[in-house]
Amino acid sequence: MTTLPRTLGADTARLEGREKVTGTARYAADHGHPDGLFAWAVPATIARGEITGVDTGAALADPAVLTVLTHENAPRLEEGVDPTLAVLQSPRVAHRGQIVALTVATSLEAARAAAGAVRLDYTSEPHDVLLGLDHPGLYAPEEANGGHPADRERGDFDTAYDEAAVQHDAVYETPPLHNHPMEPHAATAWWEGERLCLYDSSQGSSTVQQMLAQLFGLGPERVQVTSEHVGGGFGSKGTPRPQAVLAAMAARVTGRPVTLALARQQLAAVTGHRAPTLQRLRLGADRDGRIQALAHEIVTQSSAIQEFVEQAAAPSRTMYVSPHSRTTHRVTRLDVPTPSWMRAPGECPGMYALESAMDELALACGLDPIELRLRNEPDREPDSGRPYSSRHLVECLREGARRFGWQHRDPAVQGRRDGRLLLGTGVAASTYPVMVSPCRAEAHARADGLIDVRVNATDIGTGARTVLAQIAADALRMPLDRVRIHVGSSKLPEAPVAGGSSGTSSWGSAVHKACEGLRRQLAEHDEVPETGLTATADTTEEAKRGQEYARHAYGAQFCEVQVDTATGETRVRRLLGVFATGRILNPRTARSQFLGGMTMGLGMALTEHSTVDREFGDYAERDLAMYHVPVCADVPDIDVHWLDEEDPHLNPMGSKGIGEIGIVGTAAAVTNAVHHATGVRIRALPVTPDALLPHL
Amino acid sequence: MRSTEGTGCADTTTALTLHINGERQERTVDNRTSLLDLLREDLRLTGAKKGCDHGQCGACTVLLDGRRVNSCLLLAVAADGTEVTTVEGLADGDALHPLQEAFLAHDGFQCGFCTPGQICSGVAAIAEAAEGWPSAVTPDGVPDGPVELSGGEVRERMSGNICRCGAYVNIIDAVREAAR
Ligand code: FES
Ligand code: FES
Numbered sequence: 023m024t025t026l027p028r029t030l031g032a033d034t035a036r037l038e039g040r041e042k043v044t045g046t047a048r049y050a051a052d053h054g055h056p057d058g059l060f061a062w063a064v065p066a067t068i069a070r071g072e073i074t075g076v077d078t079g080a081a082l083a084d085p086a087v088l089t090v091l092t093h094e095n096a097p098r099l100e101e102g103v104d105p106t107l108a109v110l111q112s113p114r115v116a117h118r119g120q121i122v123a124l125t126v127a128t129s130l131e132a133a134r135a136a137a138g139a140v141r142l143d144y145t146s147e148p149h150d151v152l153l154g155l156d157h158p159g160l161y162a163p164e165e166a167n168g169g170h171p172a173d174r175e176r177g178d179f180d181t182a183y184d185e186a187a188v189q190h191d192a193v194y195e196t197p198p199l200h201n202h203p204m205e206p207h208a209a210t211a212w213w214e215g216e217r218l219c220l221y222d223s224s225q226g227s228s229t230v231q232q233m234l235a236q237l238f239g240l241g242p243e244r245v246q247v248t249s250e251h252v253g254g255g256f257g258s259k260g261t262p263r264p265q266a267v268l269a270a271m272a273a274r275v276t277g278r279p280v281t282l283a284l285a286r287q288q289l290a291a292v293t294g295h296r297a298p299t300l301q302r303l304r305l306g307a308d309r310d311g312r313i314q315a316l317a318h319e320i321v322t323q324s325s326a327i328q329e330f331v332e333q334a335a336a337p338s339r340t341m342y343v344s345p346h347s348r349t350t351h352r353v354t355r356l357d358v359p360t361p362s363w364m365r366a367p368g369e370c371p372g373m374y375a376l377e378s379a380m381d382e383l384a385l386a387c388g389l390d391p392i393e394l395r396l397r398n399e400p401d402r403e404p405d406s407g408r409p410y411s412s413r414h415l416v417e418c419l420r421e422g423a424r425r426f427g428w429q430h431r432d433p434a435v436q437g438r439r440d441g442r443l444l445l446g447t448g449v450a451a452s453t454y455p456v457m458v459s460p461c462r463a464e465a466h467a468r469a470d471g472l473i474d475v476r477v478n479a480t481d482i483g484t485g486a487r488t489v490l491a492q493i494a495a496d497a498l499r500m501p502l503d504r505v506r507i508h509v510g511s512s513k514l515p516e517a518p519v520a521g522g523s524s525g526t527s528s529w530g531s532a533v534h535k536a537c538e539g540l541r542r543q544l545a546e547h548d549e550v551p552e553t554g555l556t557a558t559a560d561t562t563e564e565a566k567r568g569q570e571y572a573r574h575a576y577g578a579q580f581c582e583v584q585v586d587t588a589t590g591e592t593r594v595r596r597l598l599g600v601f602a603t604g605r606i607l608n609p610r611t612a613r614s615q616f617l618g619g620m621t622m623g624l625g626m627a628l629t630e631h632s633t634v635d636r637e638f639g640d641y642a643e644r645d646l647a648m649y650h651v652p653v654c655a656d657v658p659d660i661d662v663h664w665l666d667e668e669d670p671h672l673n674p675m676g677s678k679g680i681g682e683i684g685i686v687g688t689a690a691a692v693t694n695a696v697h698h699a700t701g702v703r704i705r706a707l708p709v710t711p712d713a714l715l716p717h718l
Numbered sequence: 719m720r721s722t723e724g725t726g727c728a729d730t731t732t733a734l735t736l737h738i739n740g741e742r743q744e745r746t747v748d749n750r751t752s753l754l755d756l757l758r759e760d761l762r763l764t765g766a767k768k769g770c771d772h773g774q775c776g777a778c779t780v781l782l783d784g785r786r787v788n789s790c791l792l793l794a795v796a797a798d799g800t801e802v803t804t805v806e807g808l809a810d811g812d813a814l815h816p817l818q819e820a821f822l823a824h825d826g827f828q829c830g831f832c833t834p835g836q837i838c839s840g841v842a843a844i845a846e847a848a849e850g851w852p853s854a855v856t857p858d859g860v861p862d863g864p865v866e867l868s869g870g871e872v873r874e875r876m877s878g879n880i881c882r883c884g885a886y887v888n889i890i891d892a893v894r895e896a897a898r
Binding site: 035036038039041042043044045047048049051052054060129130131132135202203204205206251252253254256283285286482483484610611613614615617618619620621622645646647651653654655657659660 | 762769880886889
């Protein structure tokens with residue numbers, strides 16, 4: 023047996039890096055065809071009602087405009103599972119910004135001008151778009167996102183809380199947040215006879231293939247979807263989006279390839295977003311800070327057309343000791359755009375509230391916030407009673423404290439001043455569940471000595487391509503340069519989406535299994551036959567394993583802020599994350615994922631905010647000038663570390679997902695630091711100068 | 719999007735000559751065409767990306783006569799006679815530009831969608847600092863020589879280029895390394 027250095031775990035540069043820095047990596051809108059057409063979407067201008075008249079005369083006056091599709095003339099779709107994809111099927115308008123027409127022209131300029139010339143008449147109906155704790159439409163859903171039960175009760179919360187020596191009761195608010203990947207959702211579609219082909223910006227082209235096949239009444243083998251390079255998604259490309267359906271329709275009607283890239287301003291309404299939450303958190307503890315009672319009650323919203331319930335109470339079921347617990351989700355259906363997945367759905371907003379409440383409880387108990395967490399460290403998952411497969415939160419907190427210099431911290435608020443700046447530090451925990459889905463893969467040894475590894479994974483910037491090649495090389499006991507990895511096409515063995523931080527686990531398990539199979543075959547042959555050798559894998563069975571353990575990743579985030587007492591501006595000076603996420607398979611791309619998550623968390627804490635317009639019913643902050651994602655000047659040196667964590671109950675690689683945990687806890691670490699600096703507790707994100715200044 | 723006038727001016731076109739990545743290009747363009755759309759759709763130089771089409775993200779950044787511009791904000795007709803360098807024109811054959819190498823070395827990207835704009839912007843930012851152009855964080859007064867690209871200087875000068883993947887920490891390292 024060879025003794026190659028392990029490829030897995032080695033710092034490996036992205037395989038597609040050269041394409042990305044030279045501009046040759048092609049994304050969905052970069053596949054224009056010489057004969058191709060351009061489409062432009064027309065959004066509804068009312069919040070609720072019906073289209074009563076369509077006048078496309080002015081739009082079609084330009085000979086460059088080939089067609090204008092509306093509910094009157096668009097191809098009929100079969101019923102699908104996602105109502106947001108039933109575009110141009112009915113005159114009903116469920117929310118402002120819903121796509122109600124599509125222009126198709128020989129140039130982008132003509133398509134766009136035509137979109138402005140489409141005349142639609144509507145009858146408007148009164149709309150209901152504002153969420154409140156007492157909204158009359160609130161109901162208990164059957165379950166929250168991710169299959170989590172809507173409600174869980176353990177013990178007797180009310181009595182335990184009443185009897186608790188220390189009580190904390192507060193409501194924390196998170197606003198709607200927009201994913202805004204840098205690549206707006208785009209598709210290029212064409213038909214080859216009865217075969218639909220498209221490039222789509224998607225987090226999983228197997229899913230797009232299946233759902234388009236259903237909508238267009240085709241066998242899945244007649245739909246081919248490629249998502250070779252994808253400009254981020256953060257959940258918003260985890261399900262097919264209207265651009266894919268619309269481009270396919272337009273290509274069908276015109277008989278030519280059609281590219282549709284949604285405009286940035288259109289994304290907030292039709293590509294999902296993180297729903298706003300109102301979270302009441304009650305913690306009852308004894309004088310030593312041991313939690314006796316925990317209630318985490320979520321109020322959130324979804325749209326009229328689809329139920330989506332942000333599972334924000336889920337982390338309170340697993341994080342801390344809580345003998346008496348109540349965790350609930352209530353949702354109301356408003357005339358607003360449909361929410362969906364955004365990086366760490368559930369954990370991200372839920373942990374903001376829980377970790378803020380823990381900080382407040384620590385103060386109420388006179389304890390250091392790290393010490394409070396150590397005292398509430400469970401030995402089994404409270405909600406399920408299952409043992410943890412591995413849990414190193416305590417080690418993350420201790421290691422982070424050491425690196426950050428936490429021991430020198432003066433617990434007093436407003437304790438440090440530098441001119442007109444107030445300085446403070448804060449800490450929060452991070453967590454994200456381990457998930458895995460069934461996946462297929464194929465490994466093929468070629469006569470020329472190279473190995474083709476095929477799996478329909480999607481690299482949305484995570485480094486999936488690279489890490490899968492590493493996994494393959496490792497399983498084959500071969501150097502990396504003998505592996506040719508093929509991802510990003512529905513022609514490849516079926517694979518789940520890049521989501522839920524489960525991509526590497528799911529795809530990697532299948533790749534590992536196929537490559538192990540191939541290695542056994544290779545061992546039986548002196549040389550590879552002319553036709554090659556092939557091994558396939560399907561991990562349907564493996565994906566079911568490990569359920570006897572509670573499997574989560576953990577981390578601790580530390581932040582130092584300065585708050586300007588004259589302007590109310592908060593700036594992050596230092597941010598440190600220490601994570602325990604199983605084995606790190608590629609330190610370079612892993613670090614980038616943690617950095618990216620923490621950067622997005624910083625935006626959630628300080629700048630990202632969206633408001634439903636009471637009059638119009640859509641989001642007011644629809645572009646990047648209004649919706650403030652962090653820019654380079656907002657982001658300090660971020661320090662990322664991880665612990666070597668061995669966990670035999672995960673997958674053959676020993677890894678936990680890392681794409682989402684970085685955003686979990688960041689916002690609370692920042693706002694806890696703001697409180698330490700100023701003594702002001704802002705319980706509604708983001709902490710903007712106007713929120714803080716009146717209290718300084 | 720809010721026009722009520724119909725499409726109107728589609729028959730209004732202009733003949734242009736541009737020098738793109740060192741090649742002379744003659745084109746007749748729809749007057750409504752942005753430089754970005756000319757590059758992407760007509761010349762098929764799809765390296766420059768459309769992240770917002772409104773000058774808010776920097777994904778479309780290219781060099782116009784050596785200076786960085788948001789090509790989505792510039793009408794192609796206004797670029798007549800200029801020299802345009804896109805991300806495709808930075809490498810010298812197989813030899814990457816030092817900033818491209820630095821982006822690879824520092825993992826200055828994830829999805830790569832903002833990257834062409836970041837790199838073009840970084841190339842210009844390095845040149846601007848070398849020429850002594852101050853930024854908002856340069857100490858008051860006119861610099862009497864090149865401005866050293868500290869982390870703070872790079873953060874300020876690169877803030878017109880959004881990276882939603884959050885690769886800023888690595889981008890800063892890459893730009894500083896290439897500036898040395
Ligand atoms: S596309 Fe030009 S700045 Fe965003
Ligand atoms: S690398 Fe994805 S937006 Fe910058």
